[in-house]
Amino acid sequence: MRIGLFRFMRIGLFRSYGVAVVVAALLASAGCSASPSSRSEPQADAASRTVRPVRGCGEASWTDPADMSPKRQPARCEPGAPAPRRLPETRKLTIATGTLSAEYVAPLQVAIDKGEFEREGLDVTLRVLPTPDALPLLARGEIDALWAAPEAAVMNGLRGGFDIKWVAGNFSPDPASKSGLWVRLKDGESADRVTMAGRTLGTMIGKGSVIAYPMEQALERHGGGLDKIQYQQLGSADVLTALQNGGVDSAWLLDPVWRTVDGTPGYAFLGGQPPGEPLGGLLYGPSLLNDDMDAGVALIRAYIRTVNSYFASDYKKDASFVTYLANLLKADESTLKSTPPLRMDWEIRAGTTDRLQSAYAAQGVAEGDLLPESQTVNRALYEEAVGHRP
Amino acid sequence: MTTIAPDRESVLVRAPGPHELHPVRTHRRRRALELSLAVAVPLALILLWQLAAAQAWIDDRVYPAPSTILADGWDRAAAGDLWPDVWATLKRVLAGYAIGTGAGYALGLLMGSLSLVRAALEPLLDALYVVPKLALLPVFLNMFGLGEGPQVALVATTVFFFVWISTMSAVMSIPSGHRDAGQVFGASPWQMFRHVLLPASLPSVLVGARIAAGVAVLVIVASEQIAATNGLGHLIFDSRALFQNDVMFVGIVCVAVLGVLFSELVRVAGRLLTPWAPRDRGRGQS
Numbered sequence: 001m002r003i004g005l006f007r008f009m010r011i012g013l014f015r016s017y018g019v020a021v022v023v024a025a026l027l028a029s030a031g032c033s034a035s036p037s038s039r040s041e042p043q044a045d046a047a048s049r050t051v052r053p054v055r056g057c058g059e060a061s062w063t064d065p066a067d068m069s070p071k072r073q074p075a076r077c078e079p080g081a082p083a084p085r086r087l088p089e090t091r092k093l094t095i096a097t098g099t100l101s102a103e104y105v106a107p108l109q110v111a112i113d114k115g116e117f118e119r120e121g122l123d124v125t126l127r128v129l130p131t132p133d134a135l136p137l138l139a140r141g142e143i144d145a146l147w148a149a150p151e152a153a154v155m156n157g158l159r160g161g162f163d164i165k166w167v168a169g170n171f172s173p174d175p176a177s178k179s180g181l182w183v184r185l186k187d188g189e190s191a192d193r194v195t196m197a198g199r200t201l202g203t204m205i206g207k208g209s210v211i212a213y214p215m216e217q218a219l220e221r222h223g224g225g226l227d228k229i230q231y232q233q234l235g236s237a238d239v240l241t242a243l244q245n246g247g248v249d250s251a252w253l254l255d256p257v258w259r260t261v262d263g264t265p266g267y268a269f270l271g272g273q274p275p276g277e278p279l280g281g282l283l284y285g286p287s288l289l290n291d292d293m294d295a296g297v298a299l300i301r302a303y304i305r306t307v308n309s310y311f312a313s314d315y316k317k318d319a320s321f322v323t324y325l326a327n328l329l330k331a332d333e334s335t336l337k338s339t340p341p342l343r344m345d346w347e348i349r350a351g352t353t354d355r356l357q358s359a360y361a362a363q364g365v366a367e368g369d370l371l372p373e374s375q376t377v378n379r380a381l382y383e384e385a386v387g388h389r390p
Numbered sequence: 391m392t393t394i395a396p397d398r399e400s401v402l403v404r405a406p407g408p409h410e411l412h413p414v415r416t417h418r419r420r421r422a423l424e425l426s427l428a429v430a431v432p433l434a435l436i437l438l439w440q441l442a443a444a445q446a447w448i449d450d451r452v453y454p455a456p457s458t459i460l461a462d463g464w465d466r467a468a469a470g471d472l473w474p475d476v477w478a479t480l481k482r483v484l485a486g487y488a489i490g491t492g493a494g495y496a497l498g499l500l501m502g503s504l505s506l507v508r509a510a511l512e513p514l515l516d517a518l519y520v521v522p523k524l525a526l527l528p529v530f531l532n533m534f535g536l537g538e539g540p541q542v543a544l545v546a547t548t549v550f551f552f553v554w555i556s557t558m559s560a561v562m563s564i565p566s567g568h569r570d571a572g573q574v575f576g577a578s579p580w581q582m583f584r585h586v587l588l589p590a591s592l593p594s595v596l597v598g599a600r601i602a603a604g605v606a607v608l609v610i611v612a613s614e615q616i617a618a619t620n621g622l623g624h625l626i627f628d629s630r631a632l633f634q635n636d637v638m639f640v641g642i643v644c645v646a647v648l649g650v651l652f653s654e655l656v657r658v659a660g661r662l663l664t665p666w667a668p669r670d671r672g673r674g675q676s
Contacts, residue, residue, distance in 0.1 A: 139451075140449075152632050153632050153633035160451040162451070206631050207628060207631075207632070208631060208632045231619060233619070234536075235616075247535060247536055365632050367634065
């Protein structure tokens with residue numbers, strides 16, 4: 001028997017290339033599964049849809065997006081309105097959310113629990129997914145909606161050609177809330193006389209979050225700016241500790257952490273999310289924007305009905321409802337009770353995405369030109385749900 | 391007594407192969423083939439990736455084409471945006487690596503030489519060895535605060551265990567005859583270290599150090615994601631959070647290049663430091 005070296009080399013060569021071919025095939029198959037179906041053109045024209053008046057949703061069910069008054073009352077219909085309009089066939093929908101236990105997810109959780117989606121013929125599943133992971137899935141139609149915010153990642157995805165739009169708001173803070181920018185005062189400083197330029201800011205929220213916008217506002221009012229401070233991203237447990245032990249000069253404190261320093265000498269609240277201006281909510285991909293707009297409107301209708309029925313005003317006055325919420329969200333009841341209620345608001349203010357993008361630019365996380373609101377926001381679905389003709 | 395003559399027809403006759411007839415030429419061809427494969431396989435995969443992106447077989451917004459990554463990396467490097475992150479990671483790796491290697495070698499030498507020290511420390515270090523090093527980051531954050539300390543400490547701890555284990559086992563496996571010879575010649579502790587322990591253990595120690603070089607880069611990238619405001623790990627995860635996938639891939643490529651260069655540097659240093667050791671010619675070479 002004679003085994004030549006070149007035969008051995010050929011075998012080696014084939015083995016090496018065999019591996020390469022297998023890897024290549026895997027790469028190609030992975031790529032094929034990620035086929036960019038999201039580049040499809042809109043199939044339905046939102047403007048051609050018929051908008052009918054809705055019983056229980058009067059004038060108060062819509063407010064002018066240009067109304068930026070902090071005292072504006074959020075749009076409301078009567079409890080139980082708008083009434084469900086069941087789809088001919090049950091439609092399965094998947095909504096991605098960053099968390100299931102935060103208070104701002106409560107309207108979706110309650111809508112599922114109380115059967116509001118079911119009444120519309122929707123079988124809704126919530127899936128926990130961070131926004132950057134959810135974006136490609138949303139654009140490909142593998143998930144239908146995203147309960148998040150038009151973060152810098154979303155804007156970058158839109159610039160890349162993703163067909164995604166912000167279609168409904170979520171909440172604005174209660175005027176009593178002091179969730180926002182807190183600073184440790186130095187000698188001789190007060191809340192009115194603090195210079196933020198050059199200071200460190202601890203936050204658990206990364207760059208490119210919508211919080212950049214109120215953060216920029218608060219910093220500018222106090223001689224700072226997103227480009228004039230040094231960020232220190234920290235874990236949720238470490239933000240307060242770092243502020244208290246001097247690790248950072250200031251911090252963005254969320255509910256209910258700010259209560260720890262509220263009223264404590266040496267700390268000052270410089271500002272939080274603007275009142276009356278939601279910065280997040282529902283984002284739709286092509287499946288609900290174009291392919292099945294009826295389901296898209298039905299989902300928003302159920303959400304709006306849930307807000308009108310359960311979150312129309314101070315829902316924390318009802319102790320049994322807070323207990324119910326705590327169990328539903330698997331959250332700490334005392335924490336829920338300790339913070340003011342959120343002002344649930346399904347509408348989107350004019351220019352919010354412009355202001356957000358300016359803040360992202362100041363933070364240095366935006367690419368390219370600002371996207372006009374027509375490319376980022378679609379109010380037609382919530383307007384149709386409450387029967388408002390533009 | 392009977393003598394059996396071998397049956398000539400049943401004898402297996404083996405003709406010499408090319409590696410025996412022309413050893414130099416065959417070796418050269420073999421090396422050329424290996425080099426070609428080492429270059430061609432990654433190149434083919436990159437070309438396939440480029441083709442897949444160009445033909446829209448894959449979504450190039452999620453998996454940018456290699457040409458896009460290269461162009462973006464070039465622009466960032468030319469604009470000076472990339473170097474601060476590369477330098478930040480490199481500084482942490484080098485500082486942690488130096489501390490970890492020094493401490494690991496010293497303790498490995500001590501524990502390999504003195505059985506009582508080994509008995510006292512080995513169970514504790516064995517227990518710490520299996521703890522995922524990233525899990526120690528919160529501890530280091532508490533100990534060293536928010537600066538460079540936790541990152542450097544994490545790399546140093548990771549490297550320490552690789553070097554410590556390889557040093558201790560190398561020292562323990564030195565044949566007793568070598569030590570006896572040193573003692574017979576009346577070697578002082580320093581001479582014993584310089585002329586017996588060091589040359590006998592260094593090749594194995596450098597193997598551990600080379601493995602640690604790769605792991606150091608791996609650990610720092612994960613750590614920078616959690617508790618750093620710059621560095622390649624921060625760049626990768628920050629750009630992922632911002633859906634800047636081209637930047638994310640630039641960071642990944644930089645980490646890969648940094649890891650390979652650092653590991654090769656340690657290998658070359660090892661060759662220069664231990665000319666008596668069997669020659670390590672790198673990966674995939676016969």
